[in-house]
């Protein structure tokens with residue numbers, strides 16, 4: 001399964017950012033900024049962004065660190081951000097964006113299910129729209145928690161299922177319009193059928209919180225529905 005996921009993202013990597021902007025009408029930036037705000041960053045800080053894809057969340061964290069450092073007159077060079085993914089083709093686009101702006105973000109290949117980092121190394125481990133693609137999400141959550149210090153945060157941004165009046169139009173949109181644009185823009189209807197389909201089935205809200213609780217890694221877990229529950233942010237405080 002992971003091999004197929006890797007190959008699917010390799011295939012759509014060149015159009016991934018454009019598709020994100022088109023399909024979410026740019027709202028994914030708002031969700032990422034919300035995630036960064038909830039991180040409540042205190043400097044100096046070490047952040048690991050897993051399944052980073054083209055690096056947007058890692059870059060959003062970096063921008064926040066820069067503004068905090070400038071505001072408080074603190075040095076920038078004792079912070080660390082590592083952006084990782086198991087798909088090298090996606091990482092090419094992350095590396096290009098990061099190099100173009102000379103952001104001090106390390107980009108490394110890593111599988112969420114087997115991270116090469118020491119226990120308790122990071123203050124925050126994050127993953128956006130990646131955990132549902134991982135073969136064993138519970139093991140992925142445990143791995144994220146393993147590399148975070150006690151009282152640090154695991155931050156998971158993932159799709160959910162919208163509720164209320166918005167559910168029906170959204171379901172129509174994700175089942176029909178997304179695959180259509182997937183074919184038109186990315187030349188891959190399959191990927192843009194798979195992505196909304198997995199989102200429609202993936203545990204969200206209380207159900208995903210239970211998965212996190214069952215890892216026994218957290219002293220506290222909060223979650224925030226975003227845009228009628230299209231997405232959720234989960235924040236676990238590591239024991």
Ligand SMILES: C[S@@+](CC[C@H](N)C(=O)[O-])C[C@H]1O[C@@H](n2cnc3c(N)ncnc32)[C@H](O)[C@@H]1O
Nearest residue numbers: 009051052053085086087111112128129130133
């Ligand atoms: C939908 S993209 C999300 C990318 C980015 N985080 C974002 O918010 O746009 C999912 C990413 O998860 C990565 N991925 C899936 N399973 C993974 C795993 N086991 N380890 C590392 N990366 C994984 C894929 O390669 C892909 O880049």
